[in-house]
Amino acid sequence: MNVFRNAVLAGLFTLAAGAAAQAQVSSISTPPQGSVWNTMASVIAGQARESAGMGLVVQPYGGNAQMMQAVNDGLAEYSLNDVNDVITAVGGTGEYAAALPNLRVIARINPFPIGLYVKESSGMTAVSALAGKSVPSGWDAFPIARSHISAILAAGGLTWDDVKQVPVPELIRGSDDMASGRVDSAFFAVGGPKVAEIDASVGGVRFLTVDANDETLAAIQKVRPAFYFSEVAPAPVRVGVPEPMMFVTWDNVLLAGAHVSDEQVGQLLAAIFDNKDAIAKAYPPLGALNIETAFKEYPGVEYHPGAVAFFKERGVAQSPAE
Template sequence: MAFIKINTRGALAAAALTLIGGMASAQVSSFSTPPQGSVWNTMATVISGQARESGGGRFVVQPYGGNAQMMQAVNDKLAEFSLNDVNDVITAVSGTGEYTMSMPELRVVARINPFPVGLYVKESSGMTSVADLAGKSVPSGWDAFPIARAHISAILAAGGLTWDDVKQVPVPELIRGSDDMASGRVDSAFFALGGPKVAEVDASVGGVRFLTVEANDDTLAAIQKVRPAFYFADIEPAPVRVGVKEPMAFVTWDNVLVAGAHVSDDQVKALMAVIFDQRDAIAGAYPPLGAINLETAYKAYPGVDYHPGAIAFFEERGVTMAPAN
């Protein structure tokens, strides 16, 4: 995979959504995210907005084309923070999987929330389970968002399918994939539960539904062959969970806050104070962030290190590291 080099932070900031607050003298930090409309972009915008309102810092939210670019921005000191699947952070640090070079400057700050993902379809399609996609089209390729390849592989496995059982239709990234499903170019789309884009498509096509998977010991083993930190989460229908028509299991990972090794301890601790002390306000702005929990935020992961500022924050709050799954 080729990595896009970014010329200057100023050029990126000019194209970004700028969220400015707090004291004029406060240092500006930046979040690297996927494109606007994605879940991580929404989460970063909400957290940054709360930091502004509570005096916790000044932020720029910088959208990129995909995970590789946003991780590289943090590794190369062009951004301070990001939000990502812990599996992708592990592979980025090691330079394995979709990454052809290691990114040793990435540090975990905190487990933010569980992150259920799925394949969804138009409700009019009549499909209700991933198994129903046999012979149907599924978005593939993902050149600008390669993390989706592993996620969809796991979802298909949980439905008893492989890529050979479906028709592969190339799409570049998340937003385009959902647009292509809405237009009829592909039968299904991939997205995280709670994504604003899912709600947009739901309104435009007369309803969507996420496809169910089989959650049992065999399928758990199958998804963990793809990524060892994957697990199943049971999800109940709720107004904010567009496309969830009944209680169902989702392939899930831990979503983590990431910082660069160059970020100061004080910057990390200030952002963590906003996230955990202003949790209710953050969840009010974006309900999926209601899962933020200080007591479960410090968890061991293989192959990645915590930022020293995060370690100090957890020690000051009396939180000990939980073992990996």
């Protein structure tokens, strides 16, 4: 009888432990609500909960440095970021005073076009038209924007010395200041929900065009080595893109901390790539998800071993850095 009872108790303990592990809550660190990364993370987390039963939640932070620090220190399991910023964070250069060695890439998610946008009533259509106009600067709570705007200005043949600099603290505030007239332009990613909000509040916005050629490509890659140009076509979710336009672009990557188990990483990647159609339906910019291009080599950063195992199992070879 005691043997039977002990076996039953052991079985119950195993089931309870399994249920607890399944219910374990993990988080994706993001910028504030209204940002593209926050929206993307919310969709990914929702799909992971629905299809894989993962206890995944979105945790907003004030900016990239806080997001990366949280993952590095084990306070968050995952994050979404510009691969250029990840390279900088791991190396402890640029805006990062100390290296964050525990960041691991787990997948290339999509190309991430960015730009400066203005009120449609301004009459401006190109970045070059911002000469003598005001551009958001400072970015104390979102310092990654400094390098991004430097690249956008360079792609329009301008530098910071050619524009009026108006300090803004972070991404959402920058768009609000443009709407109120405090600054002539705002910085955001194409497809950002905040852009649609501003568009509705001011009677129309548009992104400014850049000059995409070999000379400006060299200029933007001096700012960050993994920047490139991509063409973006109009679509309902891409507010402010009235015709096919070229944008400064980076690869958006999903990260995990070194403390996250291989099993958890593989489970999340399976939830994403096995349900990419549902994810794209929830947020169209994620329609660029493609397992065949998701395992891309980048200088200065490592892939999580759980991701390496996942792609090997799916027969996906690593593509070289551009």
